[in-house]
Amino acid sequence: MSQPDANVYYVPHKSRWPIIATIGMFMFMLGAANWLNGHDTAGQVILAAGALTIIGMMVGWFGNVIRESMKGTFNSQVDTSFRMGMTWFIFSEVFFFAAFFGALFYIRTFTVPWLGGMGDKGALTNGFIWQGFSATWPTNGPDAVGGSFISTSPWGIPLINTLLLLSSSVTVTIAHHALRAGKRKPLIGFLGLTILLGATFLGLQAHEYWESYVHLNMTLHSGIYGATFYILTGFHGLHVTLGTIMLIVMWLRCARGHFNREHHFAFEAVAWYWHFVDVIWLCLFLFVYIL
Amino acid sequence: MSSTAQAVHHEEHHQSFFERWFMSTNHKDIGTLYLSFSFLMLFVGGSFAMLIRAELFEPGLQLMQPYFFNELTGMHGLVMIFGVIMPSFVGLANWMIPMQIGAPDMALPRLNNLSFWILPFAFVLLLSTFFMPGGAPAAGWTMYPPLVLQGGESIAFMIFAIHLMGISSILGSINIIATILNLRAPGLDLLKMPMFCWSWLITSFLVIAVMPVLAGAVTMMLFDRFFGTNFFNAAGGGDPVMYQHVFWFFGHPEVYIMILPAFGVISEIVPTFSRKPLFGYKAMVYAIACIAFLSFIVWSHHMFTVGLPLGAEVFFMYSTMLIAVPTGVKIFNWVTTMWRGSLSFEVPMLWAIAFIVLFTIGGFSGVMMALVPADFQYNQTYFIVAHFHYVLVGGALFSIIGAVYYWLPKWSGRMYSNFWAKLHFWSSVISVNVLFFPQHFLGLAGMPRRIPDYNVAFADWNMVSSIGGFWFGATQLIFVGVVIHCVFFSKQKAAARVWEHAYGLEWTLPSPAPHHSFTVPPVIDDSQLAHGDVSH
Amino acid sequence: MAAAANPVPWQMNLGKGATTVSREIWDLHMAALWVCVALGVIVFGAMFIAIFRFRRSKGAVAATWSHNTLLEVCWTIVPILILVGLALPATLLTRKLYNTSGAQMTVKVTGYQWLWRYDYISYEGKPVTGVKPIFSRLAWNSNAARQLDSGINPDSIVSRDGYHDYLLNVTHPLVIPAGVKVRFLITGGDVIHGWWVPDFAAKRDAIPGIMNDAWAKVDKPGIYRGQCYVLCGQDHSAMPVVVKVVPRDQFNAWLSAQEQPATLDRAARTAQVGPRKPAPAKG
């Protein structure tokens, strides 16, 4: 690997990937919107084309950046830009989840008590519109939307999943230390273990969903509880999936020796992302499952 | 200019049209794309406004069905906010930030291209809804459920368009933060930066923090509509008001996203034409930071009549009033910058002065609306329409136009016609008041917003307002002429330092600015900076 | 009988309204307005003096200072004091606005696309039974005139008292007694609406599934008009709020006349807005 010029900030010249990316995103969303509106075939075809374009774009774009990186195009200043990019991207993700947590908190602190008759406003709301409803949690609202259901206990699969994700954060850190120490074997091993833990988490989560849907009648339609539960755990699960894919890519790159002791920003970015996903899960475990 | 930059510049000439504009990684080209796109959108959104004002010209329905009117008001808002004000500020940031901090380009040039190109596609999705069964979304730019859920096929398109716009502006802001924090020329400390950079640095934080929240809000809407959830349905334990909280947690910072960069622009223009350093530079920086922080804790002032608990009403009243203090500081500082200066009134300065006056008027009505009991009489009337058009048209839009007149010679290397630019200014500044000032009266008399038809008592002021509207709209055609003439036909070359007392790195570059600004970081000479002296 | 404060052509300011609260709000509004005018005179005055005195064309030479701590502290502190001065009365008034206690009458208001429904709930401490709900739609003459290309001049829509009530009149207004504190329970039946009578300064969003309340005590009999203020769909501009305030004895007579066929209407009255099913308790 050649050494980058510390004085030249690398400005790439023309790239085809961004415009391909936007076309992919556009098709994806156009397809999704059409599908949702009941134009199934057209929607699915466009959506699939969009998804393929996006995947192809990612392979192409990241491949391009990896080649540049291997050529030593990026000096440490460019590296810092990448780091900032990833940091603020994760920051924005935090706020995406914050919206749903905020919704959950608002519903639990204000709406459900009001519907159940708490306070002046609740007395009116409950007395005139929802007589007989008493505030409990979980709830599917005064109309018992979706029929009665049972919520999962936090102390079964969710607890196991917590332990899985927590230990995966540890293993990815060990892998990182190994990378910095230049030890290949533990790097590959612990990174592989992290992937396994993540995949197991996803498997268990899928199982939990299946159980909830089939045996507990706890679905997206189960009033506000089902809505908040699935949107929070669902988007989290999506992020774990992405994180796992990214970890797999990192594993392949480690196996090919793409990284050295100093230069492994991609690895670190994925590790940050993984920690972020982990922290979100802890909040979920506390606010969605336990409380 | 260094030889490498020249070589690179040479290379650009061999780019095809497609390569230059669709595959660009150049901050100037991308800035031009942003500005051109928002210019186009200004006329799209503007044509909606013309139709709205035409229908409101007199009582009774003359032109359109009420539902179509609702489509127009909602889309007007969405287009102007996400298609005009935000992208044009990003365009200005693209052009100016690297030049102002001595950087070769934006920190992440390819991402920059992506951020831009998402936008036209997002607007194709959004605007196409006009042609769908059920028409465009017709629940206002705030998209309150349950009403918005009654829409037809447009809902999914609207939601996905908003997701795309969100992604675009988040990526754009990440790029801006990385550029400002990482690419400043050595010696250009944060507290020597131009105010425009400061304002964008802080704005970027706001964007990154709140656009995902909007995405969350519309995602819940998507689920309620298509996947049978009950987020906004009390029968299922949800709450329509919850949407409003989430929306305005985004929405209020959003309005500051649209005005903080304007503060930056004005803080550049006023000192230049006052020939005097900006008064209280540090205070200006702190004021922006303070406003940005406070903007997170005032959101419910948009919801004073939804039936908030008393304590919440009072809290949000106080926090909203508090935000007027740093805003006031900014206004006082601009005026004091002019005091004992040596003023001249070139076109950008005219827009800046108009900005200060009009924005302040908007701020005044803002403070009045912050008072809960008073807001009970103003809420959802034309009074608030007047308020936000004073801050957004008289404020944000005027600052953007002022910025174009300030930097266009630097971009194009040519001067525009002073006569036409001044005509554009005077015609705009008079018509904008004819257009919006009477709306205060209408609101106070009790006319609600978002109605296509009204009682005859409201007829006179509406007619005045509509006349102002057509006048203002027509005036903007002059702007098109001035810009096109300047860029393509003007014979008058612009000097490197276009304005006699303009300081800052951008003025050390030739006009037009070379394709690559600072391939080698410039050596910083404090006396050449607008804020080189940081003793205050 | 026209109330004083219906909107009039070329009106420029808020009306004083017909309740103590509305008048106090008017005072607050004027106070805030004058504060703004005063600040405007100072700020714009200073700016225009600068514009005329410190012109380069008049040979003005720029000073070089750019800082003055005392000045900056002043214009941070003074506005805060002014704002506190406005916030205090506003806070007290907000409390008053929220104080629905001691109401002698309760009326439930439900917004639908696009009409208002009024149910009398209680009066003078007793539940009101047997009074049919009032369905308050846009008056027919306005409705005919508001159609696209109706050819009817809106100005020709005039009520008996000579008020040009285009889009501000209904088929059946809400009737309430004068001099009585009335509490309005406000909710929505489909989407969010907004119930507002400017002269009462009574205004709340009508939200489906949630109950809000507001109150008014109107001394002067008359007809008071307002409009739905929250966008509620295509005919949002066509669901005015009209309240007829009548002398108390007249109201009492009217009410007892209404109450005659009491048994029949009990069912109708309890048929509340919104779907109702008993909710099983869950754990």
Ligand code: HEM
């Ligand atoms: C002194 C500072 C300001 C204060 C105290 C203030 C206060 C308020 C309040 C209380 C409302 C809600 C009114 C209502 O719905 O009844 C409002 C609405 C609004 N403000 Fe401001 N404001 C200020 C500055 C700004 C600025 C700088 C902008 C944007 C550049 C802005 C844009 C808006 C918009 C767009 C709305 C209406 C949103 C909607 O309902 O569609 N305001 N403002």
Ligand SMILES: [Cu+2]
């Ligand atoms: Cu706000």
Ligand SMILES: [Cu+2]
């Ligand atoms: Cu309405």
